[in-house]
Amino acid sequence: MQDIFIYDFDSSVSTQPDLMAQYQTRIKLIDLKRHRFAARLWTSRMKFNSLRKKIATYGRPFFALLGSGDFHHFSLALIEQHEKPLTVVLFDNHPDWMRPPHRYHCGTWVYSLARLPQVARVVIVGLQSGDVEGKNFLGGDVESYQNGKIVLLPFSRVAAQISTQTEANIVSLVSQLETNIADGIREIMDAIPTDDVYISVDKDCMHPDDACTNWEQGTMPLATVLKCIAAIRTKYKVVGADTVGDYSPPAFRSPFKYISSWLDRRGDAKSLQPSSAMLQRNQIANLKLIQAFDGIA
Numbered sequence: 001m002q003d004i005f006i007y008d009f010d011s012s013v014s015t016q017p018d019l020m021a022q023y024q025t026r027i028k029l030i031d032l033k034r035h036r037f038a039a040r041l042w043t044s045r046m047k048f049n050s051l052r053k054k055i056a057t058y059g060r061p062f063f064a065l066l067g068s069g070d071f072h073h074f075s076l077a078l079i080e081q082h083e084k085p086l087t088v089v090l091f092d093n094h095p096d097w098m099r100p101p102h103r104y105h106c107g108t109w110v111y112s113l114a115r116l117p118q119v120a121r122v123v124i125v126g127l128q129s130g131d132v133e134g135k136n137f138l139g140g141d142v143e144s145y146q147n148g149k150i151v152l153l154p155f156s157r158v159a160a161q162i163s164t165q166t167e168a169n170i171v172s173l174v175s176q177l178e179t180n181i182a183d184g185i186r187e188i189m190d191a192i193p194t195d196d197v198y199i200s201v202d203k204d205c206m207h208p209d210d211a212c213t214n215w216e217q218g219t220m221p222l223a224t225v226l227k228c229i230a231a232i233r234t235k236y237k238v239v240g241a242d243t244v245g246d247y248s249p250p251a252f253r254s255p256f257k258y259i260s261s262w263l264d265r266r267g268d269a270k271s272l273q274p275s276s277a278m279l280q281r282n283q284i285a286n287l288k289l290i291q292a293f294d295g296i297a
Ligand SMILES: [Mn+2]
Pocket: 069, 072, 092, 094, 096, 106, 202
């Protein structure tokens, strides 16, 4: 059985009792809580470099849990440890592909990811947040979209304006997952050009019945994500995987992060006070994800 690492910035995973008990022998709990303020939302280059070094000393897990989606940029530090060419399949309600100023940011890390030499392609599945809708698209990594390095498969249809030139450059983006799961899975499979695949799951792509995060959520069922993982495993080598989207209240020391967090979050994500029943959904989702990656589904 392969290792499960919890990079514990925010206690959101280490406080899930069934997960901790059931996988006790496989879990390595890495306490990063003293870095929680510096790491959340975005991380300075210097801090990211010191944390990526620290993360690398523990080696490469088979499955990683990083806590809240506010720490999703640390997936970069996990994926860059792989040397062979690979495809990253990212399930996310957001593309996380905005162009930097901040390179190590939970909303821009995919821009850096698409530029890692070993990453052949990033396939983003989910996407109902509005981030690629209309002109919003142009704030993202248009270059990687145009050259095929990033493939977008939104869960519901979205009209994206892919060029500033003319309004005629509206492209309709949608995956078939919602209407015909077999066709949707085939689309994902056809988009994977390598033998090796890394899968990152931000649970904010899931329906609120299946997960409870501190970002606005999509409506993809957990069952759909699990089916995609099972299918990918039959044809490709899953060399690593991670998940974010466990719940922790956004807490900051920096006023800039506080303001940015308030502006970026929409709807419920600003004021949500989840009940224990809502948080239990994340534990169930994590347990099922582990089973899917283990091939017991
Ligand atoms: Mn994300």
